[in-house]
Amino acid sequence: SGKSILFRLLMWMSRLSGSDSIKTLVFPTQTSTSYVELVPQKPLNLRAYTMCMRVATELSGEREVILFAYRTRDYDELNLWRELDGRLGLYMSGEGIIFGVPELGPLQTHLCVTWDSTSGAVALFMNGRKSLTKIYKKGHTVQPWGQVILGQDPDNYVGGFDEKQCFIGEILDVNMWDSVLPDSTIEDMFAGRTAPTANVINWGSTALLFQGNVHIVDVER
Amino acid sequence: SGKSILFRLLMWMSRLSGSDSIKTLVFPTQTSTSYVELVPQKPLNLRAYTMCMRVATELSGEREVILFAYRTRDYDELNLWRELDGRLGLYMSGEGIIFGVPELGPLQTHLCVTWDSTSGAVALFMNGRKSLTKIYKKGHTVQPWGQVILGQDPDNYVGGFDEKQCFIGEILDVNMWDSVLPDSTIEDMFAGRTAPTANVINWGSTALLFQGNVHIVDVER
Amino acid sequence: SGKSILFRLLMWMSRLSGSDSIKTLVFPTQTSTSYVELVPQKPLNLRAYTMCMRVATELSGEREVILFAYRTRDYDELNLWRELDGRLGLYMSGEGIIFGVPELGPLQTHLCVTWDSTSGAVALFMNGRKSLTKIYKKGHTVQPWGQVILGQDPDNYVGGFDEKQCFIGEILDVNMWDSVLPDSTIEDMFAGRTAPTANVINWGSTALLFQGNVHIVDVER
Numbered sequence: 131s132g133k134s135i136l137f138r139l140l141m142w143m144s145r146l147s148g149s150d151s152i153k154t155l156v157f158p159t160q161t162s163t164s165y166v167e168l169v170p171q172k173p174l175n176l177r178a179y180t181m182c183m184r185v186a187t188e189l190s191g192e193r194e195v196i197l198f199a200y201r202t203r204d205y206d207e208l209n210l211w212r213e214l215d216g217r218l219g220l221y222m223s224g225e226g227i228i229f230g231v232p233e234l235g236p237l238q239t240h241l242c243v244t245w246d247s248t249s250g251a252v253a254l255f256m257n258g259r260k261s262l263t264k265i266y267k268k269g270h271t272v273q274p275w276g277q278v279i280l281g282q283d284p285d286n287y288v289g290g291f292d293e294k295q296c297f298i299g300e301i302l303d304v305n306m307w308d309s310v311l312p313d314s315t316i317e318d319m320f321a322g323r324t325a326p327t328a329n330v331i332n333w334g335s336t337a338l339l340f341q342g343n344v345h346i347v348d349v350e351r
Numbered sequence: 352s353g354k355s356i357l358f359r360l361l362m363w364m365s366r367l368s369g370s371d372s373i374k375t376l377v378f379p380t381q382t383s384t385s386y387v388e389l390v391p392q393k394p395l396n397l398r399a400y401t402m403c404m405r406v407a408t409e410l411s412g413e414r415e416v417i418l419f420a421y422r423t424r425d426y427d428e429l430n431l432w433r434e435l436d437g438r439l440g441l442y443m444s445g446e447g448i449i450f451g452v453p454e455l456g457p458l459q460t461h462l463c464v465t466w467d468s469t470s471g472a473v474a475l476f477m478n479g480r481k482s483l484t485k486i487y488k489k490g491h492t493v494q495p496w497g498q499v500i501l502g503q504d505p506d507n508y509v510g511g512f513d514e515k516q517c518f519i520g521e522i523l524d525v526n527m528w529d530s531v532l533p534d535s536t537i538e539d540m541f542a543g544r545t546a547p548t549a550n551v552i553n554w555g556s557t558a559l560l561f562q563g564n565v566h567i568v569d570v571e572r
Numbered sequence: 573s574g575k576s577i578l579f580r581l582l583m584w585m586s587r588l589s590g591s592d593s594i595k596t597l598v599f600p601t602q603t604s605t606s607y608v609e610l611v612p613q614k615p616l617n618l619r620a621y622t623m624c625m626r627v628a629t630e631l632s633g634e635r636e637v638i639l640f641a642y643r644t645r646d647y648d649e650l651n652l653w654r655e656l657d658g659r660l661g662l663y664m665s666g667e668g669i670i671f672g673v674p675e676l677g678p679l680q681t682h683l684c685v686t687w688d689s690t691s692g693a694v695a696l697f698m699n700g701r702k703s704l705t706k707i708y709k710k711g712h713t714v715q716p717w718g719q720v721i722l723g724q725d726p727d728n729y730v731g732g733f734d735e736k737q738c739f740i741g742e743i744l745d746v747n748m749w750d751s752v753l754p755d756s757t758i759e760d761m762f763a764g765r766t767a768p769t770a771n772v773i774n775w776g777s778t779a780l781l782f783q784g785n786v787h788i789v790d791v792e793r
Contacts, residue, residue, distance in 0.1 A: 229409075229457060230409040230411075230457050231457050231458065232456075232458070249566075249568045249569070250566075251377075251566075251568040251570070256458065259458040259459060260407070260458065260459050261407060261457050261458055261459070262377070262407030262408060262409065262457055262459070262520045262521035263375055263377050263407075263521050263568055263570070264377065264379065265377055265379055265566050265568075310570075310571070311571075312570075312571030312572060313570060313571060313572050314543065314571075314572055315571075450630075450678060451630040451632075451678050452678050452679065453677075453679070470787075470789045470790070471787075472598075472787075472789040472791070474791075477679060480679040480680060481628070481679065481680050482628060482678050482679055482680070483598070483628030483629060483630065483678055483680070483741045483742035484596055484598050484628075484742050484789055484791070485598065485600065486598055486600055486787050486789075531791075531792065532792070533592075533791075533792035533793060534791065534792065534793050535764065535792075535793055
């Protein structure tokens with residue numbers, strides 16, 4: 131049809147200009163009810179992973195902020211927090227590990243976490259720069275069949291939200307791989323160059339389930 | 352043999368993907384007992400040198416931190432310190448020279464020191480940017496047959512460690528040359544481009560002797 | 573001669589390795605007596621100019637610092653200052669113009685000033701980034717037959733130095749052209765790419781006259 135031809139023409143033009151569209155999530159207000167569930171490409175049965183996102187927030191000062199939550203029925207399997215004092219904390223079913231990195235802010239930060247069970251090596255990357263490596267949960271396995279939540283911290287299996295911990299701001303480009311990506315690959319992703327296809331959570335193709343006041347916006351990259 | 356063929360296949364695959372492995376040292380806690388000795392490729396009989404490393408640490412505030420120590424039986428021949436106030440100090444058997452450069456932090460800093468006996472010129476490089484040049488120990492020679500130590504400051508020939516001065520964090524890519532490398536070469540190394548083979552300490556091939564609680568991790572570059 | 577052949581061989585080898593040597597000036601201490609006079613390639617009879625240098629200093633806080641002084645018998649024809657509050661000020665025989673740019677520091681800054689008499693347009697460049705343009709001394713001419721001084725501010729024709737205003741740190745790569753260079757040319761110079769030959773002051777060929785405690789060092793680029 132004419133509409134289909136116009137659509138293909140637009141797609142072709144967008145490809146010519148080198149531009150790409152990406153969806154982004156805006157959490158505008160403090161609530162205990164708004165969140166987005168991401169449907170992974172496969173169960174999170176993980177002995178190693180790389181998890182990346184782009185995040186921007188005006189939250190600052192003494193405020194906990196949940197950035198990423200993956201919870202099974204009984205455990206917080208993989209939570210990433212902004213701590214009360216601005217540092218970032220990773221929690222995998224139990225005590226966490228804290229990184230004293232520069233604070234998140236209103237300009238987008240490209241944030242990655244890598245973890246490998248064999249060595250226990252865990253590191254953060256902010257805008258392509260790697261933090262010091264720490265040793266954490268050597269020999270551990272992340273358990274499958276839970277739920278991935280952005281915007282709230284579930285204190286039980288999707289529920290028990292606390293608005294004082296909710297995320298306010300913008301999150302996009304959340305991707306997860308079941309391996310530790312090379313440092314140079316993460317530098318490439320930060321710089322907007324090629325990225326390997328994410329096989330655990332893939333922002334381009336993952337289904338999103340919305341609850342409450344969350345906006346989805348298409349932006350040109 | 353079959354094993355050798357598998358090895359060569361893996362090498363070939365790793366080269367195809369453009370990735371490279373590098374070892375990194377994690378010093379997780381404050382001790383007066385954990386350190387790593389590096390075995391140089393040749394004696395440190397030096398009238399000029401370039402010494403580089405990548406370093407990340409959460410230590411801040413009023414805390415001395417030893418970054419690199421080379422000591423013979425009687426003298427601290429070549430020590431690099433973070434001073435109490437965050438500045439960096441270089442000590443070659445006696446009084447040191449201090450650089451008021453930006454502080455080290457939890458994101459990796461690529462750090463180099465160059466020194467030349469003929470002119471006495473000494474300079475730091477942080478992430479490829481050169482500090483001001485200073486004049487230090489003109490005509491001096493670094494003496495051979497000592498020990499290179501990461502993680503502790505030996506107050507006598509490998510011993511007399513003070514936990515208040517120990518290193519906590521991550522150090523990798525420690526290399527030393529017996530000449531002053533050009534500024535542009537150091538910029539290239541920071542950016543991960545080609546580097547001349549290090550002939551005094553070579554991180555790729557140096558033997559490491561471990562004492563206490565130090566982790567070694569392989570990371571992909 | 574054999575010496576000449578050896579010299580040409582060394583030049584040819586240095587060109588092969590892509591390295592280049594550049595001289596740099598180190599002012600180590602506070603004095604009212606140490607300075608360097610630069611002998612220009614031609615008189616500074618200027619209706620437009622571009623003046624560039626690389627500079628590194630640990631001076632900070634409330635301290636005036638002279639960066640470049642060109643004085644005839646009666647006037648400060650062209651002085652570049654770090655002001656008491658860290659801003660940069662340009663003075664051409666009389667009242668100056670102030671730029672609220674980022675502070676100089678211990679890591680080298682590539683600094684340029686451009687001025688054109690016809691429009692009065694004056695701008696700074698720091699590490700290739702251009703400041704806002706201001707209007708200053710439209711129709712003015714810089715007068716010839718003065719002296720170019722680094723390290724001190726002459727309050728009369730080479731004399732009357734004040735150690736509270738002296739430069740401490742490192743200055744190199746001081747060049748001056750009798751025209752306003754394009755922005756992209758200045759970016760290229762910052763990045764160490766090609767530069768047009770400087771026709772007023774040429775760092776590669778200018779004669780330097782030393783007074784007091786100033787060191788000259790050759791560094792490889």
